[in-house]
Structure formats: C-alpha cells, structure tokens
Amino acid sequence: MGVVGMLLAVSAVGPVWRLASRRDRGAAAVAPGALEWQMPRAWPAFVAACGVAFLVPAAWVLSRARPEEAWVLWGFLALAAFAFLVAAHVASWRVLVDGGGVHARRWLFGARDVAWGDVDALSVVMAQRMMAGSVDSVAVMSGGRKAMRISGLVLGGPASQGRFLDAARRRGIPVAPPSELPAGLTPWGPLHRRYAALPGWKQNVVAAAITAASLGAFFLLLYVVGTAVGQIR
Numbered sequence: 001m002g003v004v005g006m007l008l009a010v011s012a013v014g015p016v017w018r019l020a021s022r023r024d025r026g027a028a029a030v031a032p033g034a035l036e037w038q039m040p041r042a043w044p045a046f047v048a049a050c051g052v053a054f055l056v057p058a059a060w061v062l063s064r065a066r067p068e069e070a071w072v073l074w075g076f077l078a079l080a081a082f083a084f085l086v087a088a089h090v091a092s093w094r095v096l097v098d099g100g101g102v103h104a105r106r107w108l109f110g111a112r113d114v115a116w117g118d119v120d121a122l123s124v125v126m127a128q129r130m131m132a133g134s135v136d137s138v139a140v141m142s143g144g145r146k147a148m149r150i151s152g153l154v155l156g157g158p159a160s161q162g163r164f165l166d167a168a169r170r171r172g173i174p175v176a177p178p179s180e181l182p183a184g185l186t187p188w189g190p191l192h193r194r195y196a197a198l199p200g201w202k203q204n205v206v207a208a209a210i211t212a213a214s215l216g217a218f219f220l221l222l223y224v225v226g227t228a229v230g231q232i233r
Contacts, residue, residue, distance in 0.1 A: 034098035044091035051083030121174040139187035
C-alpha cells in the first residue's frame, strides 16, 4: 500500500504543475478598460516544491520497509498531497475589476462577485514586516460586512496594487485601514479587534504563543498517534 501511495503522489505532481502553470484557468473575455490580476507562478511553484520535499522523507521511510512505520509514510504522503492541492488552488486565484464591480475566481471556493453599487468600502491592511509598504490584503465590505478578501500577493507590487485601489476611489468608495473605516464597518471580529489594539510587542508575544501552542499540539498529536499505533501492533 505504501508503494501505491507513493506512486499516486508522484503521478499527481505533473498534472498539478500543469494546472499551476496555466495562466488562463477559468478566464473569461476581459472587457476593454477592465483590470485583471492573476497569482504569479512563483508562489504555486514554491508550494508544489514543498510537496515534492515531503516525498523525500516518504521515500526514505518506504525504503526501510518497516511495517511499524507505515503511519509515518502515510503522514508524509498526506502532507505532500495537501501541498499539491494548495498549489493548484493558489494558481487559480484571479481578480477582475470592470464596470460591473469586483470579481474574484478561486478553484476550491468558487467565484465571488460584488457590484460597485453594493461596495461600502475597501478595508486595506498594509504589510508591516515582509514586503513592508505594500498591501497585505484587501477586504471588500458590502452590506456592513466583509464580502470577500483579496490577498495582496495576487495584486502584485505597490504600483499594481494602487490601480486596484484607485478604481474604487474614482467611484467615491472609501479606501482606508480597518481602524479608519466609516462607523459600523469592520472586517474584524471582537477578538481580532482586541488583538489589533495591542502594542506591537504584545502582538508579537501573542503570535509567538499561538505558534508555539500550535506546534506543541501538532507534535503531541504525532506522539499520541505513533504510541497508539505501536501498542496496537
């Protein structure tokens, strides 16, 4: 079974890579004057490379031919499959802005469309650490809530991101950080609002604590599963 799983994972690399390389996935005709963005190839390629990296230890475990380590093999294969799935999904991201509104296309979560007349504001979060000065994400607010979230990675560099924001400004739509949006508009829940109100160093402490707790829970789960499998065998 391990050999079959390895062969399935390896055979999936080619189709996923072709999917990640297609620039026109789900594309429709772009009207004159419309603006279009697609995810750069580098990001899905990086995620797919992580999937290939997970296959290396899987191959090593398979070569040992120890039945008690089968769960480790399937764990690495599952991680590789998940990485390939994420790569295909990220490669499908597409944003189109035209006279009708804002349109987002994604493979796993379908399409999102918001007409300009329904847009209350654009909530813009700027990157603070990596790629500082560029847009980290844009939340399209509609009906007093977040209708869609667009990653700044899809929108390219600062100049390209500015074209997206200017399209909203020309229509009189407010463009501001979440804390400066008109009254009653916020893309954040109560916990996120409390986190955003913390000083920078406290935010770092909270982020580090959450990361440490997540990693601890993950390795604890691996230990429990590994111990249980060993006892069953």
